[in-house]
Amino acid sequence: MPDTPIVVTVDGPAASGKGTIARRLAEHLGFAYLDTGLLYRAVARRVIDGNGDPADSDSAVRAARALEAAELAGEGLRDETVADAASVVAADAGVRAALLDFQRAFAAAPPNAAPGAVLDGRDIGTAVCPDAEVKLFLDASPEVRARRRVRELRERGSNAIYAAVLRDMETRDARDRDRAVAPLAPAEDAFVIDTSTMNADEVFREALAHFDAQTTSRK
Secondary structure (H helix, E strand, O other), rough: OEEEEEEEEEEOOOOOOOOHHHHHHHHHHHHHEEEEEHHHHHHHHHHHHHHOOOOOOOOOOOOHHHOOOOHHHHOOOHHHHHHHHHHHOOOOHHHHHHHHHHHHHHOOOHHHHHOOOEEEEEEHHHHHHHOOOEEEEEEOOOOHHHHHHHHHHOOOOOOOOHHHHHHHHHHHHHHHHHHOOOOOOOOOOEEEEEEEEEHHHHHHOOOOOHHHHHHHHOO
């Protein structure tokens, strides 16, 4: 076992498959897993529940500083309203600074003494853990990602409309990619996987092969 935990970052836009692959990698490797998007969703949920405006920096930063780990298991974090608000609060530099220590502490000392950590999000390989040993960036066309999200929403009982989901996704993509602080982009040393025409098993095999290639010297 290495003296220091192995950190794996999995970044990408919404519905690129990063969450599915990050969870599978963590389970396969026996690593701890953190969905960092839930941090921003929990902040957004806290702001909404307090009748605040996600675009109001003071409200968002207060919510981020008061956030507790237990809130990551709260109900309603997957709602589209919360997802949209999360994209707004995630563009706030104060919010990102407030949550940075939480993420880095998780990576440096994974829960239950796990030998490594897998973190997924949008800026993990570029801003949160720029020195991570293994960096992945998953992407897919907006149309493919919108179809995936529609299917997911309908499985939850929502009457999702493809055109509306695609429009919202493109708006969120632009906000994530164009924000001044930690914009969505692959790290220079990230292994990029286009999942548009791949199933989850194919993506997982590619991701695991890259992990093995990057960590061979530590085995």
